[in-house]
Amino acid sequence: MTSELLGRALVEEATKKSGLIWVQGPTGPxxxxxxxxxxxxxxxxxxGPDEQPLPGLTDGGTARVTVRSKDKGGRLVAWTARVAELTPGTEAWQTATGELKGKRLNAVDAExxxxxWAxxxxxxxxxxxxxLTDHPEGSLAAVPLPTPAITRGPAQPAVPRLMFGRRSRARRGDR
Known part of the structure; x- marks a missing residue:
């Protein structure tokens, strides 16, 4: 009983503090x-448009969640979850989306x-x-998933000077 309570407490604390969780449905990475x-x-x-993909996660299904340490990035705990899809307009959906909206960064259409979402x-x-607090043997590293996101091109020549504060001689007083 005590180990079950400690496991639940670890799941809650680790998941609360982590900005990202790794979620795997019954199929796929x-x-x-x-x-x-x-x-x-x-x-x-x-x-949905401009939102993260949720492949393989179905109402009533299960998912495996892995939570990483926010400071070191290593695995803290993994847990099995029951997936429940919330119906738009219900009280549970309203409460959930109120919480999610407060944490949604860079929303294009916040109003x-x-x-x-509905x-x-x-x-x-x-x-x-x-x-599951036991740690697996070996590496869990995987090849990154394909994405349409790209890295922008190289910085313009003037940008490093602006960012790193190369000051002109006139401002330093070296005349």
Whole structure:
């Protein structure tokens, strides 16, 4: 009983403090997803335009969640979750989206965000079932998933001077 309570406490604390969790559905690779911990579960929003993908996560299904350390990046705990999709307009959906909206960074349409989520996205609740604190043998490294995101080109020649504060002689007083 005590180890179960400690496992639940570890899951809650680690997941609350981590900005990203790695979630893997029954099929496919694990993905890094932003989330909010609220009332004993991780809340996710995605599968819509300008939102994170949630492949393989279905209502009533299970998912494996891995939580990393915020400071060192190493694995702290892994847990199995029951996936519940929240229905738009319900009280649970309103509460969840209120929490998610507060943590959604860089939203293009912050004023109409909840309306867009209700029409185009899915809101999921990942409820912990058990915690695994044992660490696996060997590396869990994987090849990065394909993405349409790109790295911008090289910085313009003047940018480093502006960023690193090369001052002109006139401002330094070296005349």
């Amino acid at each position: 694990a993905r890094a997803l932003w989330h909010v911990w609220h009332e004993g579960a991780a809340l996710l929003v995605g599968d 109409h965000l909840l309306d867009r 029409v185009d996205c899915r809101v999921l609740r990942l409820e912990p079932r058990d915690a």
